[in-house]
Amino acid sequence: MRFSFPELARHHVDVLLFRGVENVPALRSKVLNGAVGAALLDAGLVSNLFTVRVASFVAVSRVESGSLISKSVHHEVLYYLSAVRNVGRGLQLVGARDETRDVLIVAVNAEDEFIQDLRRFIDGMEVGSIESGLEDIADEARIRALYKIDDSELECGTLSDAVLMRMAIRDVSRL
């Protein structure tokens, strides 16, 4: 799916969801080599699509204002989603690993041809309906462990609300 933001109209974001991907290591090395400009996420750690929208919005805003904290807009998406202060650690926490099978791909300002190439390259099943796909794949236990979410917070909101809060507050959580 493709979306953009009203105030940042000259940018667009593509999101793709794949299950049972067999060639994650090859995909990862393409990304790490810079041959492919995209963020590869462990889909089980993404509670819903809205968190990805927010992370993309923040990453693109930071590109516009020249205030990127990490190396690129795609690193920034991963970094924002990780809700930790250390960039390197953040990328490792939410990024797809070699063993990951369900992968969410976020590509900012990608050409249509790039998206088609990506689809051809990935050896896995693409999920058309990303929102419900993510619901099925989401691993609540891992998400709660990653973001350190306990029961009391879930009394006043959903899991993804708690994740959004962690992402938003990370930069101001220490005086």
Add this chain to the structure above:
Amino acid sequence: MLELESLVRAGTLLNWCLLIAQEARSIGRCRRLGIPAPTLFSVDLLRNRLYMEDIQDSCRIRDILMGDISTIGLSNLMITDLAAAIGRTVSRLHQGDLIHGDLTTSNMLIRREANQLVLIDFGLSQQSSLDEDKAVDLMVLERCIESSHSTIAQVLLGEIYRNYCGHDVLKRLDQVRLRGRKRTPIG
């Protein structure tokens, strides 16, 4: 007087980033205590903005009590239910050592479907374990209720304090009340 307030009044606080950082942290603490507050999406320190959830399908307790919303008719039961919810919520907040700073019925929403009380506007919020600060927090609410909802103030306050678990704070409140107007916050 709360530290942040006095800094703002003295005009010495130049970096307004501190205020939104404080507001963001307070919302985080509030939610971790299990008290509903708007979900934050992003804290933009460069532009001094908070991006947050717009609480849909809700109305302010102030409006409910003033009968601006077409309700079935405010029964006593509904009023005491609302007051009890307020008392429990503020109690939980203070037990977590969080001071709202602007407790008014305009800053309390009822989310209709979930039937939840949601606190908003944490711009003057701070952390404090002092009975004095918690009592002052309650005093703001008391003043608001006495002026905006005077006809049912006694019923409301009675039920709020009945549901507030903090004997020492309520005792302190008795003293604060006697002091008069000296301890009002901004606004």
